[in-house]
């Protein structure tokens with residue numbers, strides 16, 4: 001009998017599979033896509049995400065992750081630079097997700113690529129999935145980790161902010177612009193949205209942006225119009241993209257993201273990552289939430305505890321952060337509030353530290369997931385707090 005079925009081989013799915021397989025459980029993961037594949041994501045790895053990945057045995061340095069030590073916020077002609085309150089890294093999702101699935105396989109999980117799950121249902125003895133080719137596979141426990149995509153019968157409510165469209169495209173920047181961007185994540189504000197630009201491995205940069213649907217409609221519903229409008233409104237971003245070459249013809253896109261959503265009841269399954277909570281993207285903490293949920297779920301499952309207990313605990317861990325980030329995100333896409341926020345940051349740069357602290361998985365929650373951690377005895381590294389071998393050292397700025 002399979003112990004755990006994991007639907008979705010993104011960060012949360014691959015991480016929980018690694019924890020459970022390393023503890024000797026029989027785990028099967030279904031991932032609908034081939035690997036490597038890219039995803040809509042800012043690709044910013046917070047300190048907590050780096051720590052969790054290190055625990056799982058992922059060497060971010062050897063994958064080519066680049067250090068990020070400061071943030072620049074550009075609102076029209078005003079640019080403010082501040083040190084990040086923690087060391088961070090940046091790495092493409094294509095590379096990161098592939099490495100995590102390889103890690104799950106090495107730990108003993110069976111990973112099926114190109115395998116779409118159609119339905120996941122509870123049964124008297126556990127759960128079962130029906131695959132696209134009509135095969136049915138049963139297990140004792142189900143882990144739902146399909147990220148932004150809702151499985152039939154498990155649709156998430158709309159969240160608190162759901163009118164944003166997301167786009168992501170990699171660029172090869174002009175040499176002088178790549179040099180100017182080095183070590184920074186840059187946030188450019190524009191009417192109805194914000195765009196993040198950060199360096200990633202291979203000398204490329206990732207442009208990831210969110211725009212209100214009504215603004216996108218107003219400018220004619222095309223990516224080219226949107227990019228032109230953003231470049232016109234944000235001289236800073238425009239300068240960065242001068243002479244840049246897009247790495248693909250079209251950006252990846254995403255709609256109906258339920259920002260602010262937090263799941264409180266499990267209904268017999270462990271809901272992980274974006275299926276458990278969706279924090280607005282500017283926080284750069286969605287990946288650490290996914291990894292935290294995986295570590296906590298594995299811990300609860302290995303201790304024989306009910307998924308409902310896990311889901312309630314996870315909601316308690318994340319509620320304040322997700323709600324605070326969502327209210328802030330609602331301000332970030334409205335022009336008067338953009339001005340107010342950037343003005344406040346200029347007057348009191350420590351606001352960035354406060355905001356960063358209030359939009360991350362709290363330390364007490366991380367510490368609890370570490371204590372009696374799922375992975376401890378079984379080949380997954382013990383969490384070493386707080387140093388991260390693959391992260392840069394303390395900030396010099």
Ligand SMILES: Cc1cc2nc3c(=O)[nH]c(=O)nc-3n(C[C@H](O)[C@H](O)[C@H](O)COP(=O)(O)OP(=O)(O)OC[C@H]3O[C@@H](n4cnc5c(N)ncnc54)[C@H](O)[C@@H]3O)c2cc1C
Pocket residue numbers: 007008009010011012013030031032033039040041042043044045046049115116117118145146147148149151166167208209210254257272273274275281283284285286287288290
């Ligand atoms: C615009 C934007 C920018 C972001 N920027 C950042 C950032 O800079 N830093 C950060 O930390 N977070 C960021 N995030 C959040 C982060 O991307 C997510 O929180 C994180 O990817 C969630 O991980 P996950 O494992 O839950 O889902 P995912 O990583 O999305 O993985 C889900 C997997 O499930 C698979 N799947 C889906 N349906 C099925 C099915 N039916 N059968 C089989 N497989 C299936 C998918 O193919 C996918 O591989 C951003 C999000 C957005 C939208």
